[in-house]
Amino acid sequence: MSLPVYATLPEKIWHYTYLSICALIFFFLIAPVVVVIPLSFNAVPFFTFTEEMLTFDPAGYSLKWYRDFFTNLNWQGAVKNSLVIAVFATLISTTLGTVAALGLSRSEMPHKSVIMGILISPMIVPLIISAAGMYFFYSKIGLSSTHLGVILAHAALGTPFVVITVTATLVGFDHSLVRAAATLGASPQRTFFRVIVPLILPGVISGALFAFITSFDEVVVVLFVGSYEQRTIPWQMFSGIREQISPTILAVATLLVAVSILLLTSVELLRRRSERLRGITPH
Amino acid sequence: MSQVLVTADGVPLKTSLARAQRRSKLKAVALVAPLFVFIAVAFFVPIIDMLFRSVENQLVGEVLHRSMPLLQKWDERSGELPEEEVFAALALDFREAKENKSGGRVGRRLNYEKPGFSGLFRKSARGADRMEAPYREAFIALDEKWGDIENWRVIKRESAPYTISYYLAALDMGYADDGGIARNSEDGRIYLKLFWRTLWMSLFITFLCLILAYPISYLLSVLPTAKSNLLIILVLLPFWTSLLVRTTAWIALLQQEGVINDLVVWFGLVDDDNRLAMIHNRTGTIIAMVHILLPFMVLPLYSVMKTIPPSYMRAAKSLGATPFTAFVRVYMPNTVAGIGAGAILVFILAIGYYITPALVGGQSGTLISNFIAFHMQNSLNWGLAAALGAILLGVVLVLYFLYDKIVGIDNMKLG
Numbered sequence: 001m002s003l004p005v006y007a008t009l010p011e012k013i014w015h016y017t018y019l020s021i022c023a024l025i026f027f028f029l030i031a032p033v034v035v036v037i038p039l040s041f042n043a044v045p046f047f048t049f050t051e052e053m054l055t056f057d058p059a060g061y062s063l064k065w066y067r068d069f070f071t072n073l074n075w076q077g078a079v080k081n082s083l084v085i086a087v088f089a090t091l092i093s094t095t096l097g098t099v100a101a102l103g104l105s106r107s108e109m110p111h112k113s114v115i116m117g118i119l120i121s122p123m124i125v126p127l128i129i130s131a132a133g134m135y136f137f138y139s140k141i142g143l144s145s146t147h148l149g150v151i152l153a154h155a156a157l158g159t160p161f162v163v164i165t166v167t168a169t170l171v172g173f174d175h176s177l178v179r180a181a182a183t184l185g186a187s188p189q190r191t192f193f194r195v196i197v198p199l200i201l202p203g204v205i206s207g208a209l210f211a212f213i214t215s216f217d218e219v220v221v222v223l224f225v226g227s228y229e230q231r232t233i234p235w236q237m238f239s240g241i242r243e244q245i246s247p248t249i250l251a252v253a254t255l256l257v258a259v260s261i262l263l264l265t266s267v268e269l270l271r272r273r274s275e276r277l278r279g280i281t282p283h
Numbered sequence: 284m285s286q287v288l289v290t291a292d293g294v295p296l297k298t299s300l301a302r303a304q305r306r307s308k309l310k311a312v313a314l315v316a317p318l319f320v321f322i323a324v325a326f327f328v329p330i331i332d333m334l335f336r337s338v339e340n341q342l343v344g345e346v347l348h349r350s351m352p353l354l355q356k357w358d359e360r361s362g363e364l365p366e367e368e369v370f371a372a373l374a375l376d377f378r379e380a381k382e383n384k385s386g387g388r389v390g391r392r393l394n395y396e397k398p399g400f401s402g403l404f405r406k407s408a409r410g411a412d413r414m415e416a417p418y419r420e421a422f423i424a425l426d427e428k429w430g431d432i433e434n435w436r437v438i439k440r441e442s443a444p445y446t447i448s449y450y451l452a453a454l455d456m457g458y459a460d461d462g463g464i465a466r467n468s469e470d471g472r473i474y475l476k477l478f479w480r481t482l483w484m485s486l487f488i489t490f491l492c493l494i495l496a497y498p499i500s501y502l503l504s505v506l507p508t509a510k511s512n513l514l515i516i517l518v519l520l521p522f523w524t525s526l527l528v529r530t531t532a533w534i535a536l537l538q539q540e541g542v543i544n545d546l547v548v549w550f551g552l553v554d555d556d557n558r559l560a561m562i563h564n565r566t567g568t569i570i571a572m573v574h575i576l577l578p579f580m581v582l583p584l585y586s587v588m589k590t591i592p593p594s595y596m597r598a599a600k601s602l603g604a605t606p607f608t609a610f611v612r613v614y615m616p617n618t619v620a621g622i623g624a625g626a627i628l629v630f631i632l633a634i635g636y637y638i639t640p641a642l643v644g645g646q647s648g649t650l651i652s653n654f655i656a657f658h659m660q661n662s663l664n665w666g667l668a669a670a671l672g673a674i675l676l677g678v679v680l681v682l683y684f685l686y687d688k689i690v691g692i693d694n695m696k697l698g
Contacts, residue, residue, distance in 0.1 A: 018498065022499050025495050025499050026514065028574065029517055029518060029577060030521065032536060032574060033524050033529065033532060035532060035542060036528065036532045036535060039535055046540065047534065047538060047540070047541060048535065048542055049542060092321075096318040099315075099318065100314060100318035102314050103310075104314075106311040106314075108307045108308040109308070109312070110311075113687075115319065117683075118319070119318060121322075122326050124631060125330070125635075125676065125679065126635020126675060127635065128637045128672070129333070129672045130330065132659055132668060132672050133326075133331075133333035133672075134325075134329045136332055136336060137332045140332075152325050153325065155321070156326040159318060159321075216525075219526070219638055220637050224659070238527060238638065241527075241530070241534065241642050245534070253525070253531050261520065261523075263523055264516070
């Protein structure tokens with residue numbers, strides 16, 4: 001977006017005002033995410049910049065909150081739980097979600113939109129309601145305060161994302177490729193693994209990443225269905241903020257920002273690869 | 284002349300086709316079935332179970348299983364206390380309740396209807412052992428509340444297996460002395476106010492998100508791809524960052540000794556003693572939630588705006604429209620689908636938000652979700668929590684239905 005050479009003065013003024021408004025909004029979006037990074041190196045247990053930090057005095061900076069994170073058993077247990085729960089929940093939701101998406105994108109599927117609406121509802125129903133329902137029901141069947149209970153709950157919350165991303169990948173899917181494989185003598189299984197899977201893989205992986213982050217970031221259901229034994233990183237952060245605020249939370253936040261940059265890059269690369277594979281050129 | 288077409292093995296073509304279609308339909312259903320069953324069991328059954336809890340009311344009838352059937356014969360409008368046989372059965376019930384310690388639970392349940400029952404039931408469970416006939420006099424001697432017809436009306440009403448009293452409480456209503464339904468007194472009205480506050484704040488947050496998202500989505504859609512890909516990272520990074528990280532960041536920024544207050548004091552805009560209170564109140568909740576939900580507005584707006592050809596605006600201008608008229612009359616109507624999609628999505632997410640208001644909301648910034656959590660974990664009034672949840676769920680489902688009508692669930696895009 002650039003100004004034409006014949007732009008009048010008011011047009012120029014409006015143009016630059018508009019750009020500065022946009023810059024401010026982008027600043028609002030990104031500043032809170034960035035500000036936790038320097039604060040996590042604070043030498044004193046405050047949530048703000050000290051004078052030493054502003055003058056770049058090395059004495060104002062410290063790695064002690066990171067040391068605390070890596071040695072504290074509360075946090076280490078939380079990391080382990082988060083990973084275990086997220087990995088198993090992702091496996092369940094990716095498998096079930098991908099298979100269901102393959103069925104949903106067949107033209108023969110009856111009542112498609114109703115079923116799609118039902119399968120996506122865990123994403124729409126407010127978390128507090130899902131959590132309340134699971135709290136009662138899972139304790140009835142002996143699943144509350146177990147890893148399995150939290151995994152199943154997170155798998156249910158993650159499936160909509162897999163269904164959405166995989167069906168989106170299948171929209172551009174060229175079904176003549178399947179017929180071509182069949183005429184060349186491939187069995188249905190062989191066609192599935194050698195033709196369909198490689199083509200939808202980017203969609204499956206980005207769905208899996210969405211499911212992973214859903215579980216990794218989820219706290220309401222863990223608070224209700226789980227207990228201290230199932231504490232995850234967000235659980236630990238939530239109770240940390242409520243009880244005693246320690247900058248260790250900021251160190252964890254910084255590490256989580258790094259994780260989200262990693263995930264964002266992977267999803268973006270996958271999306272481009274998928275578009276290339278399906279012959280949709282980005283414009 | 285009417286010759287039936289047959290396949291190579293002699294089956295009529297029509298039959299063969301129908302069979303093949305049925306088979307492929309079954310195959311499609313079989314692929315969807317595992318997920319459908321999983322979602323039904325792990326997600327829908329728990330929610331239905333919770334909804335059931337909002338009307339379920341077996342407890343009183345179960346624990347007082349001897350006296351309650353007899354009480355049904357009592358006419359609450361007669362102006363007289365129940366018969367002696369009811370009191371006698373009640374004494375037996377209390378003896379049993381003392382043994383399996385269920386008297387306290389019934390007392391707590393009835394306490395929701397009328398304060399005072401909790402203590403009355405504890406006292407009666409302890410005293411029932413020593414009681415002798417005539418039981419009516421013994422009960423009234425133990426506590427004169429047993430001689431109050433009003434209390435008996437409450438017990439009889441709540442001995443029914445289903446109740447609407449949780450929903451009445453959730454709507455700030457209750458039973459009046461004459462047994463009819465009436466609104467609570469002015470200072471007893473909490474939840475309607477809270478529902479209004481939740482709706483009002485969600486609407487305001489949605490509006491702010493729209494105001495902030497519109498300019499940047501437009502910028503992203505008109506910039507060349509290389510530049511817009513770079514800028515969209517600024518939207519996607521917060522989107523992918525943990526909710527708790529962003530809430531923590533806002534606590535660091537907004538608190539009394541936080542970054543923004545330090546800056547404002549440093550610039551001399553306010554003095555050190557009057558630091559701004561921007562957190563643990565409504566302002567904090569609104570700022571943090573707008574930040575968290577903004578990407579959900581930008582992404583649908585951006586994807587709609589990208590499809591609007593720039594020639595529309597040029598055409599309008601060449602026909603004599605000022606840039607402003609062209610924008611309002613030509614460009615904006617084309618973005619309505621994106622506005623609708625983003626607004627409903629943000630509103631649905633805002634109305635059920637729990638974590639952020641719980642951490643930065645304080646007293647004035649809490650939403651209905653926080654009260655549901657409070658009744659689940661602290662007051663243990665699960666029926667009321669379920670009723671509040673059911674009402675919230677109803678609102679969200681209506682919005683979800685609208686979203687489906689406007690955008691179509693199939694068109695939901697991510698990332």
